[in-house]
Amino acid sequence: xxxxxxxxxxxxxxxxxxxxxxxxxxxxxxxxxxxxxxxxxxxxxxxxxxxxxxxxxxxxxxxxxxxxxxxxxxxxxxxxxxxxxxxxxxxxxxxxxxxxxxxxxxxxxxxx
Amino acid sequence: xxxxxxxxxxxxxxxxxxxxxxxxxxxxxxxxxxxxxxxxxxxxxxxxxxxxxxxxxxxxxxxxxxxxxxxxxxxxxxxxxxxxxxxxxxxxxxxxxxxxxxxxxxxxxxxxxxx
Numbered sequence: 001x002x003x004x005x006x007x008x009x010x011x012x013x014x015x016x017x018x019x020x021x022x023x024x025x026x027x028x029x030x031x032x033x034x035x036x037x038x039x040x041x042x043x044x045x046x047x048x049x050x051x052x053x054x055x056x057x058x059x060x061x062x063x064x065x066x067x068x069x070x071x072x073x074x075x076x077x078x079x080x081x082x083x084x085x086x087x088x089x090x091x092x093x094x095x096x097x098x099x100x101x102x103x104x105x106x107x108x109x110x111x112x
Numbered sequence: 113x114x115x116x117x118x119x120x121x122x123x124x125x126x127x128x129x130x131x132x133x134x135x136x137x138x139x140x141x142x143x144x145x146x147x148x149x150x151x152x153x154x155x156x157x158x159x160x161x162x163x164x165x166x167x168x169x170x171x172x173x174x175x176x177x178x179x180x181x182x183x184x185x186x187x188x189x190x191x192x193x194x195x196x197x198x199x200x201x202x203x204x205x206x207x208x209x210x211x212x213x214x215x216x217x218x219x220x221x222x223x224x225x226x227x
Contacts, residue, residue: 032213043116043203043218044155051213090154098143098207099168100216102154 002027004074004091006103014111019081021106023074023091032094033074035065038105039087047089050074061085081110114138116219118204124225130192133222137185137206144181145216146189147203155203161187191224199226 004025013019025031032051036044048059055067065076074091088107092100117136125131137144142163147155158177160168163184172179176195181187191198201223205216 034215036218041220043220044205046215046217049213049215092154094213097168098160099157100155102156104152105154 002031002093002095002101004033004093004101004103006089006091006106008106009104010107010109012109012111013081015083016080019076019078019085019108019110021076021089021091021108023076023103025072025074025091025093027093029096031067031072031074033065033067034092034094034100035059035063035074035076036090036092036102037087038090044090047076081108083110083112086110116204116206116217118202118219118222120222121220122223122225124227125194126227127196128193130190131194131224132191133189133202133204133224135187135189135204135219137187137204138217141206141208141217142184143207143209143216144187145205145207146179146187147205147218149201149203149221151200158189158202194224194226196226199224 034049035047038044048057050057050067058064088105090105091103119134144161146158149155159172159179161181164181179189201221203221205218207214207216
């Protein structure tokens with residue numbers, strides 16, 4: 001069975017500092033990995049995905065993620081965090097039939 | 113382009129009452145998903161449709177939950193009767209083709225409170 005783990009319930013960062021949200025995965029076969037963000041009372045918004053190719057994936061709103069096969073990780077990063085980045089972030093892994101398995105989520109708090 | 117539309121946004125009912133949620137996916141999206149999101153957790157898939165066919169309903173509690181997607185567009189998720197533990201956010205999502213690794217687009221969800 002495939003799964004993802006987000007080891008941090010919450011990440012606190014000051015505005016302007018680098019932001020990293022961690023995700024590790026467990027799959028049999030090739031991993032198809034996604035990051036979504038959820039703002040209060042809103043649905044999930046797609047940020048980026050890794051299917052194949054370059055290990056550094058660039059996405060929306062200045063976010064990027066680095067796929068590391070040896071460490072089975074797919075950490076989300078942003079060089080300079082904004083207060084508006086405060087939200088709930090979900091990592092997900094997709095199976096060959098389109099089913100997404102989500103992590104428990106990481107709350108990001110960016111302070112001015 | 114309009115996003116995924118869900119209604120109602122909020123619903124409060126008493127236990128043992130029926131409830132229904134409606135979803136209109138993005139135009140042209142053949143694949144539709146219903147997810148359950150409990151507080152502080154990630155969404156969990158309930159059912160996935162390819163056009164009007166339910167291709168994965170293994171996580172749907174069929175004793176009280178039902179879903180339909182007539183004509184392969186709009187979908188309705190029903191709970192009858194509702195239980196206290198059903199209080200959660202019900203999310204609908206759609207994608208163009210499940211087999212193309214396309215991202216899923218989510219609606220705002222329906223927050224259900226069962227009293």
